[in-house]
Amino acid sequence: MAVQTAPTRRRFSREEYYRMAEVGILGEDDRVELIEGEIVEMSPIGSRHVAFVMNLGRLLTLRLGERAFVSVQSPVVLTADTEPQPDLAVLRPRAYKERKPQADDVLLLIEAADASLAYDRTTKLRLYARAGIPEYWIVDCAAESVEVYRNPGPEGYRDVTRAAGTATLTLRAFPDVALTTTEIFA
Amino acid sequence: MAVEVATTRRRFTRAEYYRMAEAGILGEDDRVELIEGEVIQMSPIGRLHRAFVGNLGQLLSARLIGRAAVWVQNPLALTDDTEPVPDVVVYRPRAVPFKEREPDAQDTLLVIEVADSSLAYDRRTKLRLYARAGIPEYWIVDCAAETVEIYRDPDGPAYRQMTRATGAATLALPAFPDIRLTLAEIFA
Numbered sequence: 001m002a003v004q005t006a007p008t009r010r011r012f013s014r015e016e017y018y019r020m021a022e023v024g025i026l027g028e029d030d031r032v033e034l035i036e037g038e039i040v041e042m043s044p045i046g047s048r049h050v051a052f053v054m055n056l057g058r059l060l061t062l063r064l065g066e067r068a069f070v071s072v073q074s075p076v077v078l079t080a081d082t083e084p085q086p087d088l089a090v091l092r093p094r095a096y097k098e099r100k101p102q103a104d105d106v107l108l109l110i111e112a113a114d115a116s117l118a119y120d121r122t123t124k125l126r127l128y129a130r131a132g133i134p135e136y137w138i139v140d141c142a143a144e145s146v147e148v149y150r151n152p153g154p155e156g157y158r159d160v161t162r163a164a165g166t167a168t169l170t171l172r173a174f175p176d177v178a179l180t181t182t183e184i185f186a
Numbered sequence: 187m188a189v190e191v192a193t194t195r196r197r198f199t200r201a202e203y204y205r206m207a208e209a210g211i212l213g214e215d216d217r218v219e220l221i222e223g224e225v226i227q228m229s230p231i232g233r234l235h236r237a238f239v240g241n242l243g244q245l246l247s248a249r250l251i252g253r254a255a256v257w258v259q260n261p262l263a264l265t266d267d268t269e270p271v272p273d274v275v276v277y278r279p280r281a282v283p284f285k286e287r288e289p290d291a292q293d294t295l296l297v298i299e300v301a302d303s304s305l306a307y308d309r310r311t312k313l314r315l316y317a318r319a320g321i322p323e324y325w326i327v328d329c330a331a332e333t334v335e336i337y338r339d340p341d342g343p344a345y346r347q348m349t350r351a352t353g354a355a356t357l358a359l360p361a362f363p364d365i366r367l368t369l370a371e372i373f374a
Contacts, residue, residue, distance in 0.1 A: 006307055009195075010218050010225040016211045023209040025202045032196050039196040119193050 011037025013081050035123065037081035043115040048141040053087045053112050055184050056139070060090060063177045068107055069093055076101045076109070078131045084124065087112045087139075090171065103131040107173035112139040125149065129156045135172045144185045197223025199267050221311065223267040232302045234329040239273045239300050241372055242327070246276060249365050254278060254295060264291055264319045270312065273327075274298040278361070291319035295361045302329040309335075314343045323360060332373045 017034045020026045031042040061070045069091040088110040111120045129152040136149040145164035149157035203220045206212045217228040243258040255277040263269045276296040299308045316324045317340040326335040333352045337345035357367045
C-alpha cells in the first residue's frame with residue numbers, strides 16, 4: 001500500500017519569486033519574504049518595532065561611519081530559494097548596484113520581534129546560522145532586551161547572550177562600536 | 187520541515203495563479219492545484235491510480251455518451267482561491283459551451299478522486315471543499331482497498347450520506363438511474 005502523505009506545497013525559487021514581482025502577482029503592498037521556497041507574509045509592525053529599528057539604524061550608521069553599510073528592511077540573498085528581508089543588516093562596504101547583499105556580505109543581522117519572536121528564534125535563526133551569518137541579534141520589543149547570537153554552526157549559534165536593563169553591546173566585527181540598551185530602547 | 191512556527195503564507199487568488207502559468211512560473215511539469223490560495227503539488231501517479239482513472243474515464247464516457255460530459259484530470263474552479271484538478275468529473279449538459287465559460291460546481295453531477303497516497307487528504311480537505319461548493323455527489327476510490335466511498339447530499343462542509351461499496355457491488359448514478367458500474371469493472 002502506498003505511504004499516506006499530505007500533498008506538498010509547490011515551493012518557489014528566487015527566480016520565480018522575482019518573476020511574480022515582475023508580472024504584478026506580488027506588488028508593493030505585499031510585505032513578503034521568500035523562506036525556503038515559501039512566500040511568507042511579514043507580520044504587521046507596531047510603534048515599538050518601528051522606533052527600535054529607527055534607533056538602531058541611526059546609531060549604527062553614525063558609529064560605523066564609512067566602515068560598513070547599514071541596510072534597513074532590504075533583501076539579503078541566502079540560498080536559491082531563500083531571501084529574507086531582515087529589519088537591519090550591517091554590510092561589508094562594496095557596490096551593491098548589480099548584486100544584492102549575499103550572506104557573506106553580512107557582518108551583523110538584526111531582527112526586531114514583536115509577534116514574530118518564536119519564528120525569529122527558530123526558523124530564522126536556523127537559516128541565518130546555516131548561511132554562516134556571523135552575528136545575529138533578536139531585539140525583543142516587548143521585553144526590551146537583545147539576544148546576541150554568535151559562532152554559527154549547522155545546528156544554530158554556539159554562543160548566546162542576552163542584554164537587558166542597562167547593558168552595552170558591541171559588534172563582533174567592530175568591537176570598538178558600542179550601543180547601550182538604553183539608547184536602543186529609547 | 188521548513189516553517190516550524192505558525193506564520194502566514196501569502197495566499198494566491200485564481201487570477202494570480204493563472205498569471206503564474208502565463209508568466210512561465212508554473213510550467214507543464216507542474217502537476218499542481220490551487221487549494222484555498224496555496225499552490226499544492228499533486229501526489230505522483232502510481233500504477234493503480236493510473237489504471238483506475240483510466241477505467242473510470244472509459245466506462246463513464248462510454249455509458250454517458252450524448253447525455254453528459256466526462257472530463258478526466260481537468261481543473262474545476264470552485265471559488266476565488268480554489269481550483270482542484272479532480273481525477274474524473276461528470277458534467278450535466280448545458281447550453282453555454284465550455285470553451286466560452288469554464289465549468290463550475292453547479293455544472294457537476296459527480297466528482298471522483300482516485301486515492302492511493304492521498305486518501306486522508308481526499309477524505310478531509312477535498313471533501314470539505316467539494317461539499318461547500320455544493321457538488322452533489324463525490325466518490326473516493328480507494329486504490330489499495332478496492333472500494334468506493336460514496337458521499338451524497340452536501341450540507342455545509344460535509345455530506346449527509348456516506349456509503350461504502352465493496353466486493354461485488356454495483357454503483358448507480360442518481361442523475362442517470364439506468365447507468366450502472368460494477369466495482370469489478372472499475373478495479374479491473
